[in-house]
Amino acid sequence: MQLLLIHSDYIEYEVKKSTPVAEEIEESFRTGRLEEALTAFMAVEKADESDVDDIINKAVGEIRNVAGQVKAANVMLYPYAHLSSDLSSPKVAVAVLKGVEKALSGDYNVKRAPFGWYKAFRISCKGHPLSELSRSIVPQGKPAVCAEPVVCIPEEKEEVVSEALKAESTAKSYWHILTPDGQLHSTEDFDFTGHENLKKFVNYEISKQRAVERAPPHVELMRRLEIADYEPGSDSGNMRFYPKGRLIKSLLENFVLEESYKVGAMEVETPLMYDMEHPTLKKYLDRFPARQYSIESDKRHMFLRFAACFGQFLMNHDMTISYKSLPLKMIEMTRYSFRKEQRGELVGLRRLRAFTMPDMHSLCTDMQQAVEQFDAQYNMCISVLDKVGIKVDDFEVAVRFTRDFYNDNKDFITNLAKTVKKPVLVEMWDTRFFYFVLKFEFNFVDALAKASALSTVQIDVENAERYGINYIDTDGVAKKPVILHCSPSGAIERCIYGLLEKEAMRTENGGVPMLPVWLSPTQVRVIPISDKHMEFAQQIADQLQCRVDIDDREDTVGKKVREAAREWIPYVVVIGDKEAETGNINVTIRAESQPEKPKKVEMTAEQLNARILSETEGMPYKGLPLAKMLSVRPKFL
């Protein structure tokens, strides 16, 4: 049985004309209307004839379940043949419909639309996520058949569901834990001892245990550190970034770009908005409905990109590409990518509606080259996150693929677990539901056991065809490449979220939080004890080739030191008479300090300079984006 459940403000129908299979009906049955109803469009299928009672039970169970969730007291049962191409006999269908009606009628106000009649109907869909659900139900012993995924795009205003209404099926997932020795374990039986984070991740992915009792700690940190904040003048999930946040983002963006140049990627720039009616894009969009911002421009209907795929694939389509150029890599630092995520999912920097995503695509000659590239990019992603400050121990790996791909590439997939030297979560599908046959993600598990994806690579076997992307092979024939999608770090904002959450966990465990030195907005804070030490403080600051500032405000040393600590500044230098005499400086090193036990070391300015240069070697650098003198700095919060 195919079941489509719509939580509606109202549903009404009127019988127009009978079909040859029409059931006989009374006059009162010719029209019907229910307010605040769960409407169940039902198509009884051939396979259901083998066990009518079981089908009725299962359908009743699904309807009860959803009706309970949406708190609907009224249920409209609506026979809808168009949901299936393999219908049962009318006799069985009527029997099933009546059976369902009878089973529900005790607990709900149930109405049933007549079977076998052409009916005019109007329905107003409430539009919340639970308001549109489809279910495929099969009798015992029969395998589920995946219907072709077709999509119904909800209208903004009152919606009239038409003939085009069809179901969007969901793929069945098989979950496993893959250990580095190549064994697939059941997620229920696997011993998670020593892999507590993986356990949290698995719970998050499979059990959907996501209740949380407090706001994630990075939200307060992002504000206190003057990195980012909510912008009430914009849409939710569109953040403002203060100078320190912009600096951190800029450094991260530059770093990811540099790393991708190293593997041969060409940086490009593509438009933010696209024509909704463009035939190729329309087809692509139809697979992922209702998640993009749309805007009206004159009479054209545009949408904002949710990745760089559109622009890069359209560019690839127009290019002349020889096999000699493959693998061909292009990257764009998308500022921004837009996704109209559901309101309740937006928290701090974890999930945004406008975010900066490095998006790299690699065109490969064939699956073999794609797999080689996948492996190389898997390792690249590990290295990128490591240098950002997110280590292998800080994330959990998920690998997702089709059963066919796994059977052809068992050793290769096992190797992914070997590389990270720990068990990984595996999700397998019988049929390919998405555009990829293989993907991995690195999932950061935060202080509240919520998981979110950072780096990812996917092997796309669908879009070369859809976008008409070709390369000319050695034999002079145009062929379709296999395309890899890769985000080496994941969204830049999400990296910042990860770093802040990681440091929040460090604080909870009795550590001293800080950002990597190369990302710290102020790397050295110089604190003169009084006005007369200002000149020497200036001299010290001038000798340091990094982001130095001077706290020249009229406050006590104690207060200035406290504020430097609250800003997580890696090196704090107090300048007084002693330093002016010896020429040496007293440096508090945050990385080596413990709570209430600062580590203070006497050294020369040259030594401090050398230390910082070696710590930040090979990483991007930008100057201080704020006034050097704290006394003239504005406060953002």
Next chain:
RNA sequence: GCCUCUGUGGCUUAGCGGUAUAGCGGCUGAUUCGUAAUCAGCAGGUCGGGGGUUCAAAUCCCCCCGGAGGCUCCA
């Protein structure tokens, strides 16, 4: 989208039917200071917006608009 909670000066916040609290920050003055908050003074609010109940509303009720959490979703 739905459910729950929430909205008091730039920030954090007390008050929850009877003239609006305090701290931080800001400004002014004093202090020139050796490692987690120097002292004093001043300015700053039609308590998110609109409507209603009441002699009286920040406080109770209704509608709207922000914000947070949950559900759901997550290429």
